Amino acid sequence: GQESPKREWSLRDFEIGKPLGKGKFGRVYVAREAKSKYIVALKVIFKEQIEKYKIQHQLRREMEIQTSLRHPNILRLYGWFHDDERIFLILEYAHGGELYGLLRKTNYLSEKQAATYILSLTQALAYCHEKNVIHRDIKPENLLLDHEGRLKIADFGWSVQSRSKRQTMCGTLDYLAPEMVENRPHDYAVDNWTLGILCYEFLYGVPPFEAESQTDTFRRIIKVDLSFPSEPQASAEAKHLITRLLVKDSSKRLSLQRIMEHPWIVKNADPSG
Numbered sequence: 001g002q003e004s005p006k007r008e009w010s011l012r013d014f015e016i017g018k019p020l021g022k023g024k025f026g027r028v029y030v031a032r033e034a035k036s037k038y039i040v041a042l043k044v045i046f047k048e049q050i051e052k053y054k055i056q057h058q059l060r061r062e063m064e065i066q067t068s069l070r071h072p073n074i075l076r077l078y079g080w081f082h083d084d085e086r087i088f089l090i091l092e093y094a095h096g097g098e099l100y101g102l103l104r105k106t107n108y109l110s111e112k113q114a115a116t117y118i119l120s121l122t123q124a125l126a127y128c129h130e131k132n133v134i135h136r137d138i139k140p141e142n143l144l145l146d147h148e149g150r151l152k153i154a155d156f157g158w159s160v161q162s163r164s165k166r167q168t169m170c171g172t173l174d175y176l177a178p179e180m181v182e183n184r185p186h187d188y189a190v191d192n193w194t195l196g197i198l199c200y201e202f203l204y205g206v207p208p209f210e211a212e213s214q215t216d217t218f219r220r221i222i223k224v225d226l227s228f229p230s231e232p233q234a235s236a237e238a239k240h241l242i243t244r245l246l247v248k249d250s251s252k253r254l255s256l257q258r259i260m261e262h263p264w265i266v267k268n269a270d271p272s273g
């Protein structure tokens with residue numbers, strides 16, 4: 001339908017609430033739009049930071065992509081505005097917080113919950129790939145929950161920067177596919193690998209190649225040194241799906257379409273997300 005006319009927002013339109021956290025480029029606050037009382041997340045980015053890293057065009061490109069993405073499992077970017085020294089992103093606020101928090105609290109998820117989140121992620125990724133957007137690093141801290149517990153992929157912004165190896169190197173290696181840790185060309189299939197990592201972590205509470213040192217994690221990833229603990233018990237179908245995603249040869253990983261049709265997903269996932 002006809003989009004509502006893009007009005008120019010300004011800081012005067014918002015009442016700023018508590019800080020939600022801070023990223024590389026700025027801080028995020030809960031905020032309420034004064035007229036509608038609608039709750040959003042307001043991300044403040046300092047222009048001098050953007051100029052310093054010379055990523056004005058990347059930010060503009062990312063804004064164009066993000067405002068065009070409309071999917072129930074992708075955090076919305078509603079719009080943005082700026083003043084002399086700052087850029088403000090008006091983002092969807094996920095009332096359920098970080099999925100990481102839930103995972104830490106409950107240790108691991110039920111097969112139904114895990115399958116529901118994997119299906120949501122798969123559908124969101126299929127949507128992104130249709131729009132030729134390769135997602136960046138999907139890991140639990142980039143996943144948020146809305147008020148109904150529905151999963152939202154929240155692009156934490158430094159994704160433009162996290163393309164560079166050094167950024168991911170100082171993060172954790174646990175979610176990186178072999179072709180990424182071996183610095184080989186990588187494509188969409190890295191996201192399929194990450195789905196396997198996340199599925200394992202949702203069911204067992206730890207990522208499959210976790211190790212004392214980054215070097216050991218590195219070795220376990222390139223060897224695909226995968227084993228399933230005896231506790232907690234997971235179904236054979238769940239293990240089958242994980243085994244079909246954590247495949248070194250990226251062309252042999254289960255496709256997003258086949259994940260959605262996998263027996264474990266069909267049997268356990270709640271399609272309403």
Ligand SMILES: COc1ccc(C(=O)Nc2ccccc2)cc1NC(=O)CCSCc1cnc2[nH]ccc2c1
Pocket residue numbers: 020023025028041043045055058059062066075076077089091092093094095096097098144154155156157158159160
């Ligand atoms: C679509 O999303 C985004 C789009 C773009 C950017 C961004 O910063 N781009 C960038 C910046 C500088 C240079 C280049 C590119 C960030 C996000 N998204 C987030 O940052 C998610 C956490 S903030 C929201 C939020 C909501 N709901 C919550 N509930 C609890 C915490 C919480 C936190």
